[in-house]
Amino acid sequence: METPSLDAYLSDFTTLPKRKKSALNLLREAYTYGVPGIITKSMTDRLAFSGQYAFHIGTPDPEMRRIASWMLTVEPNRKRIARLIPKIWKRHGREDLKLVGLLLANMSDEELGEDCWTILLQLIQDKIAVEAFLEIAEELGRGGRSIPTDSWIIDASKQSNTWCQLMILILSIDESRCLDHLELIKTAPQGGELFERIRSRLLERIS
Secondary structure, eight states: OOOOOHHHHHTTOSSOOSSHHHHHHHHHHHTTTTOOTTOOHHHHHHHHHHHTOSOOOOOOHHHHHHHHHHHHHHOOOHHHHHHHHHHHHHHOOHHHHHHHHHHHHHSOHHHHTSOHHHHHHHHOSSOOOHHHHHHHHHHHHHTTOOOOOHHHHHHHHTTOHHHHHHHHHHHHHSGGGGGGGHHHHHHSOOOOHHHHHHHHHHHHHHO
């Protein structure tokens, strides 16, 4: 029996359900389509634990992009999508964070009601896996979003240790900006192994 495709599943819905819980359940089910058969539950469980995600299904990138595209196509009221973004993020599955990045990258600041970078920082209350943040930040770049201004980066870095570290990660996407923030890169609070490797690489290249 042929496994139903993601498109076949999504075709049953002409718009996002009005209830946020129903919309979240729809997305959670959509994530299960296209997952490679070689991915075992034990593997995804370990990935979820290591990345501090609520779950990690292993949905491939093309399927994630298809889900985001479907949302933006079938829901004409972008404010509904904008209001759903914090709920998707709060559930905190690996695919949830990926989807939020895709939505932030493909919606205008007017549709979102705020600058996309500001929204991203506001969603991050405490901490986030370095890999997940970089993936979202790079997605914003691919979506044509410029890296925030120097003053924005400096102001954000003063808000918390976590935000200060995130500014270093943002700067790592465009190393031409790093020299102007050498002191910030040097003095940012110590992070995990991957963060420190990124910091060391930046300092080696600009010092």
